Amino acid sequence: MSHPNQFDLFRSRRFLPLFVTQFFGAFNDNLFKNALLVMIAFHGLSAAGMGAATLVNAAAGIFILPFFLFSAFAGQLAEKYDKAILARWVKILEILIMLAAGYGFATHHAGVLMGCLFMMGVHSTLFGPLKYSILPQYLKPPELLGGNGLIEMGTFIAILLGQIAGTLIISHQPHGETLIIWACVGVALLGWLSSRSMPAAPPPAATLPINWNVIGESWHIIAHVKKNRTVFNSLLGISWFWFFGAVYLTQLPEVAKTVLHGDAQVYTLLITLFSVGVGVGSMLCERLSGRSIELGLVPFGSIGLSLFGVDLYFALASAPAGQYELTSFIAAAGHWRVMADILLLGVFGGFFIVPLYALIQVRSEPGFTSRAIAANNILNAFFMVVAAGMSIILLKAGMSIKGLLLTVALMNVAVAIYIYSLIPEFMMRFQVWILTHLLYRIRAQGLDNIPETGACVLVCNHVSFMDAMVLAGRVRRPIRFVMDHRIFKIPVLNFIFRTAGAIPIAPVREDPSLKDKAFDRVAEYLEAGEVVCIFPEGKITKDGEMNRFKPGIEDIIRRTPVPVIPMALQGLWGSFFSRKDGAAMMKWPRGIWSKIGVAVGEPIPAEAVTRTLLETQVAQLRGDWK
Known part of the structure; x- marks a missing residue:
């Protein structure tokens, strides 16, 4: 089965009508605006005695002014009313604006065209909050980044095509003005028709009073x-x-x-x-x-x-x-x-x-x-x-x-x-992304088993010093790792772990107070609804086989009952950061961009959690791929 990608969204009614509506809106903004600028620059259109250069700069200001004046109002409307219905009304407004602009083009009336330019700014102001805030309602979390990417791609391509088309159409003489009228009104109608296929998007704050x-x-x-x-x-x-x-x-x-x-x-x-x-x-x-x-x-x-x-x-x-x-x-x-x-x-x-x-x-x-x-x-x-x-x-x-x-x-x-x-999180994520993508090709399975919200504990086998980095690079939610204090102190990685809120821990015989503090922080994170990850073996494997799970996981779940999700890392044994053939990071790297795996099992309810069950589940997920 092929891996789903963002282009699959074009086959979905949850996305395609929104994309087409947004595309035609951005296209028409620039179709109309560039046609107007060409008329000012090359066809002698003027208003109030202003020269071409002054009028061009005034046009830029007129278009952007509504974003200052009406963005707050547009945001309230998008919270209070169904966004799909609101989109249709905004598109009807666009049709009316383009009809008025048709009169302006036909009569070379600069005042009317400038007024329509202002109203197209209003149109874009009203549609902006709607198009982005509707995406989380239409799309699943894994689709959100791809959906935003397609919207941005479509917007910039529409802007480009609109600029080119506006310039070419209005420059077509002797019928440029007539052609641009038909083009602007036609595109507005297409945008309205596509908006009619947008699914309902119920308002998140229907009782919000309009300020x-x-x-x-x-x-x-x-x-x-x-x-x-x-x-x-x-x-x-x-x-x-x-x-x-x-x-x-x-x-x-x-x-x-x-x-x-x-x-x-x-x-x-x-x-x-x-x-x-x-x-x-x-x-x-x-x-x-x-x-x-x-x-x-x-x-x-x-x-x-x-x-x-x-x-x-x-x-x-x-x-x-x-x-x-x-x-x-x-x-x-x-x-x-x-x-x-x-x-x-x-x-x-x-x-x-x-x-x-x-x-x-x-x-x-x-x-x-x-x-x-x-x-x-x-x-x-x-x-x-x-x-x-x-x-x-x-x-x-x-x-x-x-x-x-x-x-x-x-x-x-x-x-x-x-x-x-x-916000150090940005740079921390950058370092994680660079390290994991340069070193590994990661095949992930079962990531959807990790809930999008709510507290849970991830348990995983411990193969190398890169385990936490690999998991952090693949799991969508921020993870609070419980890790050996010696790994926590590794230069460069220490910045990442501190920024990610990792929890250093030491064996009882080495520092009993640090272990108590670690368990207290784990409880705080879980009570706050966050994701905590522990490596129940307590140490990195020396022979590639899993060590016995220690009872700490049972103590954590007994104190804060939350679901536990078993995970397994595959393919890291033998890497530069593992202990195969001696101490980690003290041998020649075996290569870069190695293929490794992350397998995630189904959540286990708190009342069913035992270290023996978790050890068995993680071993099954890992299989023979060490």
């Missing part, structure tokens, strides 16, 4: 979400990405024109590479994380953003001189590095934001997810405005476009260090 005080409610939801440090810093991380992306995407036209000496087709190529990169990175998240929300991808993404942002500066500095159209630009080998950097910026951007969106969805308190997404939209808009302001100031002060891009890439390093110092 009409926009400023007060915006401040309230941001203050509320700040209480959850992980979620709030995830919001800041996503907003920083939009700051980073806004600077790069805003400067790409000038990069193409004045730095690379290319034409409009070269700019289209660059924006295509970035958008495709984000789509590829978003889709790869599920494969790289094993269908779990892997926070380790976030530092991986931020490292890539800085690395390729800095490299882009040097690639632009060494780009060949001359005038280029698309074919000659691609043919020049000196441009390949530039194209690779922009593509990889998009890929690592996908690695960065997709896990953060999924984390917000699972870590936000029930009944507040939509408002957390609304807070994210407010912060995104603020960061993008600040990005625009900073860019204007630095460029007016004499900084080159290349220098501006380098500055933002270096700022990304400082921001990453700040965020990861506030």
